Amino acid sequence: KAGVTQTPRYLIKTRGQQVTLSCSPISGHRSVSWYQQTPGQGLQFLFEYFSETQRNKGNFPGRFSGRQFSNSRSEMNVSTLELGDSALYLCASSLGTGYPQETQYFGPGTRLLVL
Amino acid sequence: AQSVTQLDSHVSVSEGTPVLLRCNYSSSYSPSLFWYVQHPNKGLQLLLKYTSAATLVKGINGFEAEFKKSETSFHLTKPSAHMSDAAEYFCVVSGAGNMLTFGGGTRLMVKP
Numbered sequence: 001k002a003g004v005t006q007t008p009r010y011l012i013k014t015r016g017q018q019v020t021l022s023c024s025p026i027s028g029h030r031s032v033s034w035y036q037q038t039p040g041q042g043l044q045f046l047f048e049y050f051s052e053t054q055r056n057k058g059n060f061p062g063r064f065s066g067r068q069f070s071n072s073r074s075e076m077n078v079s080t081l082e083l084g085d086s087a088l089y090l091c092a093s094s095l096g097t098g099y100p101q102e103t104q105y106f107g108p109g110t111r112l113l114v115l
Numbered sequence: 116a117q118s119v120t121q122l123d124s125h126v127s128v129s130e131g132t133p134v135l136l137r138c139n140y141s142s143s144y145s146p147s148l149f150w151y152v153q154h155p156n157k158g159l160q161l162l163l164k165y166t167s168a169a170t171l172v173k174g175i176n177g178f179e180a181e182f183k184k185s186e187t188s189f190h191l192t193k194p195s196a197h198m199s200d201a202a203e204y205f206c207v208v209s210g211a212g213n214m215l216t217f218g219g220g221t222r223l224m225v226k227p
Contacts, residue, residue: 004158033213043205043217056214090158092215100147100209101166106159 001027004093004107012113018079021110025072025093031055032074033104034066037088046089049074050096078112086114117142117208121218129226134193136221138206141187148189149207149215150180159205165189176200201225 005024013019025032033056034046045058049068066076072093078085088111092104122137140146147166151159163174170182180191189206206218 031213033215035215035217042219043215045214045216048213050213058214092159094213096213098213101164102209102213103149103161103164104213104215105161106151108156108158 004091004105006089006091006107006110008110009108010111010113012115013081014115015081015083017081018077019081019112021076021078021089021091021112023074023076023091023093023107025074025091026105029093029095029105030072031094031096032068032072033092033094034074034076035090035092036060037090037109038084038086043090046076050098055098081114083114086112088112117146117210117216119206119208119216119218121204121206121221123221124219125222125224127224127226128196130198131195134191134196134200134223136191136204136206136223138189138191138218139187140189140206140208142208142210147209148180148182149209150174150178150189150191151205151207152202153205153220154202162191162204196223196225198225198227 007022031050033048037043048056052068063079068074088109090109091107094104118141120139149164150162163172165182173179
């Protein structure tokens with residue numbers, strides 16, 4: 001099976017712009033979660049989508065949003081970019097049972113640089 | 116609420132010597148615990164996971180971890196380090212709804 005894919009791999013934006021990141025999960029997986037990784041804050045949970053609905057949300061401002069399509073592919077959008085949004089954004093997919101022991105499989109990430 | 120503390124931000128070992136990466140967790144219920152590894156410019160790869168079936172968990176590439184409830188620990192070990200083990204390692208606890216809480220990470224350096 002193909003793994004989790006994320007596009008684009010690298011992005012450079014300027015403050016105030018918006019950006020959309022894409023994630024394609026492993027075939028058959030219905031849950032997609034997004035994480036932000038920065039040197040200062042480490043890895044933090046953004047949100048999780050299952051069956052086109054946001055099921056869980058982390059502690060991030062409303063500028064961070066997402067959606068999921070019927071084929072389980074997910075997009076994440078960040079509006080009004082700030083310098084602090086520079087990070088590696090990781091997407092993870094899983095079957096979506098909701099059980100804590102379920103394994104999440106991560107993509108390679110999208111590295112966003114905000115100038 | 117749950118949390119994870121990785122006790123060492125950096126660990127340096129010589130090739131062929133044992134590896135010990137320490138992790139303590141806090142959880143209000145029986146936790147599901149994971150170790151992931153991240154090589155430079157790569158995503159996260161699952162090394163192993165604990166789901167209460169057995170306290171000693173074997174993972175890929177010779178790694179294993181022991182769940183100790185009395186010590187709230189889930190330390191990662193490997194008998195003999197290899198140069199290819201140099202990477203960042205994350206101890207993770209899973210909560211309801213697929214939300215993962217990550218430790219701060221331990222960077223493992225392997226000297227020839």
